[in-house]
Amino acid sequence: MTKPRVILADDHTLVVEGFRKLLEEEFDLVGTVEDGRALLKTAPTLQPDVVLLDIAMPSLNGIEAARQLKKMMPEVKIIFVTMHADPAYVTEGFRAGASGYLLKRSAAAELVQAIQVVLKGQHYVTPLITMDLVRALLEDSPEHQSKPAPLTPRQREVLQLVAEGQSLKEIANTLKISVKTVEFHKAQIMEQLDLHTTAELTKYAIAHGFTSP
Amino acid sequence: MTKPRVILADDHTLVVEGFRKLLEEEFDLVGTVEDGRALLKTAPTLQPDVVLLDIAMPSLNGIEAARQLKKMMPEVKIIFVTMHADPAYVTEGFRAGASGYLLKRSAAAELVQAIQVVLKGQHYVTPLITMDLVRALLEDSPEHQSKPAPLTPRQREVLQLVAEGQSLKEIANTLKISVKTVEFHKAQIMEQLDLHTTAELTKYAIAHGFTSP
DNA sequence: AGATGAACTCGGGGAATTCCTAGGTGCCGA
DNA sequence: TCGGCACCTAGGAATTCCCCGAGTTCATCT
Numbered sequence: 001m002t003k004p005r006v007i008l009a010d011d012h013t014l015v016v017e018g019f020r021k022l023l024e025e026e027f028d029l030v031g032t033v034e035d036g037r038a039l040l041k042t043a044p045t046l047q048p049d050v051v052l053l054d055i056a057m058p059s060l061n062g063i064e065a066a067r068q069l070k071k072m073m074p075e076v077k078i079i080f081v082t083m084h085a086d087p088a089y090v091t092e093g094f095r096a097g098a099s100g101y102l103l104k105r106s107a108a109a110e111l112v113q114a115i116q117v118v119l120k121g122q123h124y125v126t127p128l129i130t131m132d133l134v135r136a137l138l139e140d141s142p143e144h145q146s147k148p149a150p151l152t153p154r155q156r157e158v159l160q161l162v163a164e165g166q167s168l169k170e171i172a173n174t175l176k177i178s179v180k181t182v183e184f185h186k187a188q189i190m191e192q193l194d195l196h197t198t199a200e201l202t203k204y205a206i207a208h209g210f211t212s213p
Numbered sequence: 214m215t216k217p218r219v220i221l222a223d224d225h226t227l228v229v230e231g232f233r234k235l236l237e238e239e240f241d242l243v244g245t246v247e248d249g250r251a252l253l254k255t256a257p258t259l260q261p262d263v264v265l266l267d268i269a270m271p272s273l274n275g276i277e278a279a280r281q282l283k284k285m286m287p288e289v290k291i292i293f294v295t296m297h298a299d300p301a302y303v304t305e306g307f308r309a310g311a312s313g314y315l316l317k318r319s320a321a322a323e324l325v326q327a328i329q330v331v332l333k334g335q336h337y338v339t340p341l342i343t344m345d346l347v348r349a350l351l352e353d354s355p356e357h358q359s360k361p362a363p364l365t366p367r368q369r370e371v372l373q374l375v376a377e378g379q380s381l382k383e384i385a386n387t388l389k390i391s392v393k394t395v396e397f398h399k400a401q402i403m404e405q406l407d408l409h410t411t412a413e414l415t416k417y418a419i420a421h422g423f424t425s426p
Numbered sequence: 427a428g429a430t431g432a433a434c435t436c437g438g439g440g441a442a443t444t445c446c447t448a449g450g451t452g453c454c455g456a
Numbered sequence: 457t458c459g460g461c462a463c464c465t466a467g468g469a470a471t472t473c474c475c476c477g478a479g480t481t482c483a484t485c486t
Binding site: 380381 | 475
């Protein structure tokens, strides 16, 4: 039998190197990337079975990356490995299509176990987080789209990049679109959220986890 | 020759397990703890040569733990391994008696290198952080207790108003000065703090209590 | 008194951002 | 299959912001 193919997405190089050691016996670590955007770019080529990713990453955060990756490659299993135990993050993570959720303070053995579980089509959540969450989440009527996030994917991308401190020109370059388009998205976001300055926009982004202070 | 004795203090178990693999060849990892309080409790017994510690830890954070540990065991070398690149953290870290400062996104090789450097009595700071910081810090008079923010009153005023979401024109009106003057103050602040966008400025303001998220 | 430096105050000119407007694309229900 | 709608894309004009420099005040030092 061949080893399952794994991609690791985390911007902490030291952590990645450590994880590599933990994974290499059981799995085939076919790639590591430092942010969500790089993940979306390389995943189709590397054809992973499982993707491990952190939530807090520059350029494109883990939640958003998961959402887009799942759309591109629905068969790929996604496991979040992050420091955020906040229920809101867990919820968003599973809504984004994840199959597993670990914390960085989870035991090392959990990592291997989680990968094996999700490969069987099941879900894995670290015991450090109350199971109630997931149960409520999955049993919940499928149309719990109560709040489908007030922003479109493109808007969320632009929001994160603005809040990370990139200029509109830099963002345009990152997204390969015109500066004018970036301007429009930013303006749309601000109008929809009734914000009027970049400072307010940044605060909103921080408060909603698009970037960290 | 015997291996240097190392203690690792980090509340992320997964990360610790990874680090263990990275360290075990070169060093004698005599203990791992999950928070600063446990570190202070076990260090005297384990007699480490070097302590690696995260800043964000429950019960007793890394900065405070370092300060107290250094008082108890002045000969122990302390290296921070954290995700906070914020100059304020770096500053506090060295004031607390650290000899090294790494980021979790530093290269794995840096970890080994940093330990070896500090054991020789030198300082190590990851290149990811500007060296200016440390130099200024160590050359600076030893008695520079708590710098009251490197900004002038006017600058702090402008910073807060910007971060609260006012436009330069509104600020000018509030302070009864020309827009040009407001622009100048803002530019001064950004230059002094090495910030380049309003978003970064806003984050700084939040991180330093000039406004709330 | 004169020199020095820090802090605050603006102008001009060019770059960046915002405002207003509109074309293009993909999806979905009638 | 054909609108309708949500979303992404972008141009021109107006505004705001950024980067250069420069003048004023005031406390401090020689």
